[in-house]
Amino acid sequence: MHQPGSVLVTGGAGFIGSNYLLQVVPAHTEVTFVNLDALSYAGNLMNLAAIEQAQNYAFVKGEVQDVELLHALFAQHAFTTVVHFAAESHVDRSIRDPLAFVRSNTLGTVALLEAARAAWKDDTTNRHRFYHISTDEVFGSLGDNGAFRETTPYDPRSPYSASKAASDHFVRAYYHTYGLPVVLSNCSNNYGPFQFPEKLIPVVIANALQQKPVPIYGTGLNVRDWLYVGDHCAAIDTILRWGTTGDTYVIGGDSERTNLDVVRMLLDVVDEATGQPVGTSRQLITFVTDRPGHDYRYAMDFTKLHQALGWTPSHALEEGLRETVAWYLRNGDWLNAVMDQSYQTYYHEQYGL
Ligand code: NAD
């Protein structure tokens, strides 16, 4: 078992990282958490208001590829543990600016691995762990059958997934070459509170609340597997403590849907929550130009995680979407704050809507 003492969390102001910190900081008061985040467009300290005063939490603004900063932080905090979320995470942005993804996702991960290797090189206590958070997209695109598992060969097809695949390879290379105590997970599409409104679920919610067109790429028949973010964070905490060093765990939601099906379900949930006749918002669905190289289907076989560590998702999709819509309705201020001018410009250029 790994017992974290002092944890460096990277990217903790983003969607999954902030949900993780909100879950673990109050739950593990004996552990200190230092959140290193560049506060890009996707990172927001508002997400962390509930824990900003906690005694066992601190924030540092900076980039994971800043080697000097990393060495200083490792020296200051004697980290036992790294939980590495920081990344550029949106496929559409990676198509526009691949180099930004190489810098943060690939170079940033290698810089972090180097800092951990240097800090932990004389360790004989076996009390360290480097947890790399990755995505199912590194496995490429499935046809109508089958599912990704830990042994599936890598076949990334977007600049985002290529940069994440490269980072995964480096993490494993540091395990085999230097004995760095790593663990990895590859997860399917997350949804839930604090997700920036450029990903499918919050785009649909934000647009439906304003009765604006809801963009569907191509035919809408692409399939994703959806996991509630709180369930992903619970899996991460389990793997961090109980996972086997050097191993990879695939995480999924058991909720495969076509984009069209998930959008229809979500629009009906919005109608229900806002008191409109259910079905009204479906008329907002607008088919737009497809994403280049759009992966057709992702699906996860997380038998290993379930059998070895007992984890299973606790939210059915419709229930998770209800919670998510309720959260966005309660947090209109958050949505307005993040949908600033740069987001509006990006959105307009992306969809022409
Ligand atoms: P996000 O875009 O919401 O947040 C990323 C965070 O990282 C932001 O706070 C941003 O400021 C920070 N960041 C970006 N580049 C940085 C850098 N160079 N240095 C320091 N901080 C930096 O992303 P997310 O959806 O929360 O994803 C987190 C991780 O989980 C990523 O590694 C992603 O690949 C992985 N993942 C995401 C999903 C998903 O559905 N969102 C699914 C599987 C895996």
Ligand code: TYD
């Ligand atoms: P996204 O949330 O960007 O996640 P990913 O590309 O990492 O799976 O997209 C989820 C699916 O929804 C994907 O098939 C692309 C599609 N999509 C739309 O149809 N319309 C949209 O506005 C967005 C953002 C995505």
